[in-house]
Amino acid sequence: MGHHLVNTTAATSQAPSGPGGAARFVTTHTLLTLDARHPYAAKALIDAQDMHRNVMSGFIGWVDDGSQDARSQMGVLSTWTLDLRQARLNLVVQSSVPADWTNVPRAALAEAPQTLTVERTFRPGDRVDFRTVVNPVRSVRPAAGSSPKQRGARVPHTRPEHVRDWFARRLQPLGQSSTAPDGVTRIGADTDTERLALRMLPRISSTTSHKGLRIARAEIKGTLTITDPKTFVTALAQGIGHARAYSCGLILVR
Numbered sequence: 001m002g003h004h005l006v007n008t009t010a011a012t013s014q015a016p017s018g019p020g021g022a023a024r025f026v027t028t029h030t031l032l033t034l035d036a037r038h039p040y041a042a043k044a045l046i047d048a049q050d051m052h053r054n055v056m057s058g059f060i061g062w063v064d065d066g067s068q069d070a071r072s073q074m075g076v077l078s079t080w081t082l083d084l085r086q087a088r089l090n091l092v093v094q095s096s097v098p099a100d101w102t103n104v105p106r107a108a109l110a111e112a113p114q115t116l117t118v119e120r121t122f123r124p125g126d127r128v129d130f131r132t133v134v135n136p137v138r139s140v141r142p143a144a145g146s147s148p149k150q151r152g153a154r155v156p157h158t159r160p161e162h163v164r165d166w167f168a169r170r171l172q173p174l175g176q177s178s179t180a181p182d183g184v185t186r187i188g189a190d191t192d193t194e195r196l197a198l199r200m201l202p203r204i205s206s207t208t209s210h211k212g213l214r215i216a217r218a219e220i221k222g223t224l225t226i227t228d229p230k231t232f233v234t235a236l237a238q239g240i241g242h243a244r245a246y247s248c249g250l251i252l253v254r
Contacts, residue, residue: 023229049213057104077093078250122226130254132250133248163200174190197220204217224253
């Protein structure tokens with residue numbers, strides 16, 4: 001849990017860039033340490049939609065019921081790790097509004113929730129250690145002759161070297177645009193991709209309200225050099241890639 005809470009920064013609000021292109025970050029992080037054997041946590045591990053529902057339950061009342069973009073309005077992103085030896089589910093939730101976790105069953109909490117407001121300024125050339133869990137997918141165009149309304153399919157990458165390439169496309173070398181030539185949104189930072197630590201994680205799925213949902217996941221860890229602080233803020237605030245409602249895309253830095 002080294003990237004969680006203590007000395008951890010990610011952004012959900014942004015001040016105007018200061019001298020030298022600096023950008024300031026303010027966010028709220030909550031660490032929920034849950035008993036993985038309790039039904040509240042065990043069900044969330046089995047069903048990705050339950051995990052999403054548990055995360056969003058901390059933010060009732062901030063937006064109108066039924067809002068399609070409630071999660072993004074409140075800047076909610078999350079990530080989790082499972083400690084099988086200790087039977088602990090460690091869930092980190094980032095948000096731009098305060099959360100209320102009183103609805104979490106007390107018996108499900110292995111520890112009291114820890115909430116921290118973090119504020120930090122980043123400048124070009126700053127180096128930060130990071131960890132992220134992403135949903136690395138590529139788009140495949142519909143077959144020739146398909147209906148114009150047919151959308152392309154998202155095919156998951158399943159090998160670490162392909163995930164490395166997926167992440168490399170989002171890096172932003174110094175002096176380059178925040179949008180890559182192929183339209184991919186960059187993250188305002190660069191790194192030596194050969195020094196990244198990559199690990200394929202088990203897929204998550206849903207068997208209830210979102211039958212057929214299957215999300216490939218990969219963990220990426222390393223060190224980033226900030227090249228465009230304002231764009232870096234945006235990446236931290238909004239997350240990267242797809243499946244951000246399902247605990248993918250949050251970049252934790254320290």
